[in-house]
Amino acid sequence: MVVSIRQLAQWKKEQRAIAVLTAWDYISGRIVDQAGADIALVGDSLAMVALGYENTLALTLDDMVHHARAVRRGVQQALVIADLPFLSYQINSEDAMRAAGRMLKEADVQGVKLEGGYPAITTTVQRLVQAGIPVMGHVGLTPQSINQFGGFRQQGKSPDEANRILSEAKALQEAGAFSLVLEHIPTELARKITQLLTIPTIGIGAGPGCDGQVLVLADVLGLSDWQPPFAKVYAQLQQQGIEAARQFCQDVYAGSLHD
Ligand code: KIV
Numbered sequence: 001m002v003v004s005i006r007q008l009a010q011w012k013k014e015q016r017a018i019a020v021l022t023a024w025d026y027i028s029g030r031i032v033d034q035a036g037a038d039i040a041l042v043g044d045s046l047a048m049v050a051l052g053y054e055n056t057l058a059l060t061l062d063d064m065v066h067h068a069r070a071v072r073r074g075v076q077q078a079l080v081i082a083d084l085p086f087l088s089y090q091i092n093s094e095d096a097m098r099a100a101g102r103m104l105k106e107a108d109v110q111g112v113k114l115e116g117g118y119p120a121i122t123t124t125v126q127r128l129v130q131a132g133i134p135v136m137g138h139v140g141l142t143p144q145s146i147n148q149f150g151g152f153r154q155q156g157k158s159p160d161e162a163n164r165i166l167s168e169a170k171a172l173q174e175a176g177a178f179s180l181v182l183e184h185i186p187t188e189l190a191r192k193i194t195q196l197l198t199i200p201t202i203g204i205g206a207g208p209g210c211d212g213q214v215l216v217l218a219d220v221l222g223l224s225d226w227q228p229p230f231a232k233v234y235a236q237l238q239q240q241g242i243e244a245a246r247q248f249c250q251d252v253y254a255g256s257l258h259d
Contacts, residue, residue, distance in 0.1 A: 012199070180199060190209050
């Protein structure tokens with residue numbers, strides 16, 4: 001069944017959980033799709049897990065278009081949503097329209113995700129939605145603001161921060177976002193936001209009270225060098241891959257590949 005944005009709202013009403021995994025190329029897109037995930041998120045975490053950067057800031061719009069196109073070719077059923085990279089949408093909403101337009105026209109994704117919920121961002125979200133571009137919001141720990149946060153730290157611990165995140169969540173819904181990622185915030189705050197909003201929330205490190213959950217596929221598969229404390233690791237593919245490649249090298253050095 002091909003997943004649509006309208007279905008997500010219905011699933012929230014029915015309390016049917018929404019499963020989201022990230023993907024960064026054709027192979028990871030196929031894995032996510034064939035596993036039955038509802039959304040393949042071309043997250044800008046690909047800067048770290050696929051390109052070896054320390055954070056997401058260096059990623060360009062051209063990089064994202066290139067990776068999203070590859071994911072799109074691997075996905076048949078899941079909804080494909082792609083992150084807009086750092087500074088492709090924060091400067092003004094014209095830039096944001098052009099960036100999101102490229103993602104839809106050149107990579108054929110069905111929507112974009114952008115971080116933050118302060119007024120300039122919600123104005124941009126409103127413009128994108130009015131132009132027919134579905135937008136997923138993202139609040140809490142927004143990795144493009146890593147330098148301001150001073151690390152990948154939990155957000156929303158103080159009452160002031162929690163109130164700010166709650167207001168941002170409401171403003172994004174008001175602006176027309178179809179869904180909202182809640183990253184690394186306290187469980188009770190995520191539950192409260194989920195209960196207050198009519199759009200589905202997708203949690204990562206935000207506890208079980210969200211309408212859906214997302215993880216970075218490289219963490220799930222044990223491919224990444226480092227996983228955040230909230231990531232559940234289901235396989236150890238990096239280790240298995242090294243072992244398989246080592247056996248191949250040994251066969252070649254021993255002249256036994258064709259035995
Ligand atoms: O970039 C990403 O992978 C994300 C998810 C972790 C939500 O934004």
